[in-house]
Amino acid sequence: MDSRLLRHAHAARAYIAACVGLGVVNGGLLITQAWLIALVVSKAFDGHGLSALSDALAALLGVVVARAIVAWGAEVVSGRSAPLVKSQLRSALLARLATASGAASAPGVGAFATLVGRGIDALDAYYALYLPQLLLAVIVPLAVVVALLATDWISGVIVAVTLPLIPVFMALVGATTRDRTEAQTRILERLAGHFLDVTAGLPTLKVFGAAKRQTQVIAQVADRHRVATLATLRIAFLSSLTLELLSTISVAMVAVAVGLRLLAGDLDLRTALFVLVIAPEAYLPLRTLAANYHASADGVSAALRIFAVLEAPAPPRGRRLSVPDPSAAELAVHELTVSYPGRATPALDRVSLSIAPGEIVALTGASGCGKSTLLSVILGFTQATAGSVRIGDVDVAALDPDAWRRQIGWLAQRPHLFAGSIADNIRLARPGASDAEVLRAATDAGLSDLVCHRRGGLDAAIGDGGSLLSAGERQRVALARLFLRDAPLLLLDEPTANLDGATEDEVLDAVQRLMGGRTAVVVAHRPALVAVADTVVLLTQIAVMS
16 A cells, blocks of 8 residues: 555545445454354254254354455445546646646656546545555454464464465566556557647648558557557466465365364364355455455556656746736847757757837747747746746746736637637637627637527537537637737737638737737747737847847
């Protein structure tokens, strides 16, 4: 049992305490049941009638019912605790990923989706099957050995000597299973990430005739995942066979010793029956534990990777809540350098520029020269390797990220729209905005035609990603968010990209209205967008052209 599952998931503590209590009760009931069975059979063998056995049979029936209730209680506890624990882990993981965005410790999109989705869901088997059985595997064998030593010390010694062999074999098999499961998880994450990339880039792949080749790549990765899964199952089946054989031999040794002493008259029938009934129960929890370990191996492997994210050093976070007003303070970038692990050349190398209040700056340059990286540093999503970004006399890194971002209007190159109404997507910028304010922002962004001609107007439903809208309409919905947000500092990443000429002109008019009187940093390739800037910065040469 990993103690971190208690530290990161508080709901597990009460659950484990309940399982310990139920395990102790189950151990006591198990010994009582074995003793009652031995008592009833031995008395019946001695010729006692049904009336003489009625009390023992009633007690036996009560014990059986009590064990069923205890088993039901354990299932109820595990069934209710697992969702709570998973919810706590998922919330902690999402919170860490939000703060670690852009940091080296943040996993890729495919790995993130696997962890948050299938990875955490795999913990159901851990909490519902493995963890309760782990506690029973400690409590029940110990109780059985104590009972055997108290009634027949020879059988107790045999069980006590052979019992530790099962955990030894379990540890050896478990280490191999863990390695195979981790390899299987890595392959699944790779498959998820590759499939996501292929899906996102499918139009481009179709244009260049490379879609079929990617189908073959996905098939190869999927086949590796199949092979890894079957290898893990092979180990599970072989380990079950080994443990069953070891348990059978151990019980047979106890049975032979009891039988010989019973024939010699050194052991009475009631004690012999008690030993024969209870001895297999010492090995059963361990055999079941081994089977449940394989069922929960995916969850345990995912939990280890989740803990690696949760326990990774958090990126430094500023605490200053008072933010200088960007409409009155200069935004200065000084000797800014950004390097990414595994890349020989930095994404930005000693970039310096200053942006006066109300100035519009266009960032130009070849793809990959660091324009989007610069915006990401200003937003606080990417840490600078060297240099600084300052607003007035305050380093942006010292500001509380949420307080700083409230001063910024951000438009990505491909803004995401969520399933819901158009108004809901605009209102994301300011959830408390009135219908009149949303309508005014939509009008400023050039959505008048969309409001007038689309059935339902701003209340019309759209799909995830803005399906049912054209590229220009999606861009204008994103611009309407910025009008509604009314932030003094604008960061725009190619707002007219992927648009035809007529639509570009309409969106450009809305962008010009939006930037009026505000400080703006715009990543631009199109000449029309560059022309509206006060200053153009060519990042490849780090030179400023007025």
